[in-house]
Amino acid sequence: MISSVQKISRILNCFTKDEPALGNLQIAEKLNMNASTVHHLVRTLCSEGILIQDSQKKYRLGWKLLEWSNHVMYQQDINTEALPLCEGLVRRFNTTVHIGMLDSGEVRFVLRVASSNSVPVPTFIGDTKPAYCTSTGKVLLSFNPSMIKPTISRGLLRRAPNTITCVEKLKDELSSIRANGYAISNNENELGLYGIAAPIKSYTGQTIAALNMVGPVSYMLGQDTPYMIHHVVKTAESISKELGYISVL
Amino acid sequence: MISSVQKISRILNCFTKDEPALGNLQIAEKLNMNASTVHHLVRTLCSEGILIQDSQKKYRLGWKLLEWSNHVMYQQDINTEALPLCEGLVRRFNTTVHIGMLDSGEVRFVLRVASSNSVPVPTFIGDTKPAYCTSTGKVLLSFNPSMIKPTISRGLLRRAPNTITCVEKLKDELSSIRANGYAISNNENELGLYGIAAPIKSYTGQTIAALNMVGPVSYMLGQDTPYMIHHVVKTAESISKELGYISVL
DNA sequence: TGGTGTAATTTCATAATATGAAATCTCTTA
DNA sequence: TAAGAGATTTCATATTATGAAATTACACCA
Numbered sequence A, B: 001m002i003s004s005v006q007k008i009s010r011i012l013n014c015f016t017k018d019e020p021a022l023g024n025l026q027i028a029e030k031l032n033m034n035a036s037t038v039h040h041l042v043r044t045l046c047s048e049g050i051l052i053q054d055s056q057k058k059y060r061l062g063w064k065l066l067e068w069s070n071h072v073m074y075q076q077d078i079n080t081e082a083l084p085l086c087e088g089l090v091r092r093f094n095t096t097v098h099i100g101m102l103d104s105g106e107v108r109f110v111l112r113v114a115s116s117n118s119v120p121v122p123t124f125i126g127d128t129k130p131a132y133c134t135s136t137g138k139v140l141l142s143f144n145p146s147m148i149k150p151t152i153s154r155g156l157l158r159r160a161p162n163t164i165t166c167v168e169k170l171k172d173e174l175s176s177i178r179a180n181g182y183a184i185s186n187n188e189n190e191l192g193l194y195g196i197a198a199p200i201k202s203y204t205g206q207t208i209a210a211l212n213m214v215g216p217v218s219y220m221l222g223q224d225t226p227y228m229i230h231h232v233v234k235t236a237e238s239i240s241k242e243l244g245y246i247s248v249l
Numbered sequence C: 001t002g003g004t005g006t007a008a009t010t011t012c013a014t015a016a017t018a019t020g021a022a023a024t025c026t027c028t029t030a
Numbered sequence D: 001t002a003a004g005a006g007a008t009t010t011c012a013t014a015t016t017a018t019g020a021a022a023t024t025a026c027a028c029c030a
Helices: A004-013 A024-031 A035-047 A063-071 A073-093 A135-143 A145-153 A167-180 A217-222 A225-243 B004-013 B024-031 B035-047 B063-071 B073-093 B135-143 B145-153 B167-180 B217-222 B225-243
Strands: A051-053 A059-061 A096-103 A106-113 A128-130 A183-186 A193-201 A207-216 B051-053 B059-061 B096-103 B106-113 B128-130 B183-186 B193-201 B207-216
Touching: A004 A024, A004 A035, A004 B004, A004 B035, A024 A035, A035 A051, A035 A059, A035 B004, A059 B063, A063 B059, A063 B063, A063 B106, A073 A096, A073 A106, A073 A207, A073 A225, A096 A135, A106 A135, A106 B063, A128 A135, A135 A145, A135 A167, A135 A183, A135 A193, A135 A207, A145 A167, A193 A217, A193 A225, A207 A217, A207 A225, A217 A225, B004 B024, B004 B035, B024 B035, B035 B051, B035 B059, B063 B073, B073 B096, B073 B106, B073 B207, B073 B225, B096 B135, B106 B135, B128 B135, B135 B145, B135 B167, B135 B183, B135 B193, B135 B207, B145 B167, B193 B217, B193 B225, B207 B217, B207 B225, B217 B225
Parallel strands: none
Antiparallel strands: A051 A059, A096 A106, A096 A207, A106 A128, A183 A193, A193 A207, B051 B059, B096 B106, B096 B207, B106 B128, B183 B193, B193 B207
């Protein structure tokens, strides 16, 4: 049994950066659904502003999604408080900056800031990545120890040359991250990427999110890395100070 | 007959800035729907990431909406190209800046930039306002003459002391806006607000959106208004140059 | 510890809505 | 202007959503 919610979700998922506009038949084919069924759904989605139909009769994601996304709680706070600080980092280092949160034992990216100068990095808002082999995830785990066991129990698969696949080594790594106040990931999740992450804390002291800056290994190591780390940590601290409290995820 | 799309849309619309978290019964009451019906929908919405359930069992808008909103076509381009320029305006003048597009004869705001220093202005992304009595709308109308007639035919209601309610006067106003390259709205739509708007054009020369800067009348007239206008126009031109082409709405 | 109240969640027979094959419309291209 | 491709509509039927009532979960308090 497939519910209407799932059908709608699938339809909206058809639209991507590479295919921002789709015709009725294109959607129906992609989803292996009947064209008239899709048509009914798509028409109603249009009438709600969730899709719009452009001049070539292709459908596109609509303004209603913008409206809703602006009410997503953490997004509100992040836009007001964290965005300008993240943009500062991007400008200073020509990198890509993310904010990630733990979601069911994985890292979910809720903010991404890059510019046309940023060294390109393939990440997307809403994506998840494993927690044990990303700088963001390791920060979140080290400051949320209750999540360590469930993460480990799913297994530590090798994903890149330096992935930590030994439970004991991971625990040691998380301890030193907790001690240092930041995490590094160098070729641990994706070949060629180097990330720095630091905790963002609420007023209760709980680490609710992590600030992350990524770039190609060669680029990042060609910079003054300690200086970068210092700025990531300081920025995360500023965000923590400003954010106050977020209760979600 | 009420479709599943509408039901879902209504549920998501329940979540606002003021009520970012709602329980099952709260939603059911608001919508006058059966609690178990709402529950079924809400559960599936959670499993798709469209809602999330927080630690107090309240539901909130979820990360999936962020993901989709990032694929909304104009949002992509606007975030990359226009956002930094808008932020520059906000910083320089301590105002609130919008980008609006024509949508079925009304102005739909697709971007809003403000800061904690901005003089507060009550506007929201996704909102619509009448075209004939807002600076943004007047710019869009004056550069898209085919929309003038349908707008007028809905009537020109007085909404504030200076609303233009005479068709001839509006046509004159639109001509001079076309000649000047910018529009002013002073107490025309909302009491106490003063707006400046300038056209954003695609490479075809078509005006596809308008840049708008608003503030309280007293604040705006206390500044160097011509200087502000100059900057709004210049910024809109820069965005036009960068944006290239947007085909939606 | 147990009792009470509130809200979330589940169940399942029934009511209501979604489905899809085929017909029709609407462009675009030759 | 004819042919083709895709969008759109129709309507009898299949499928899914609905909601009253039962159950569970949990917080608060004596």
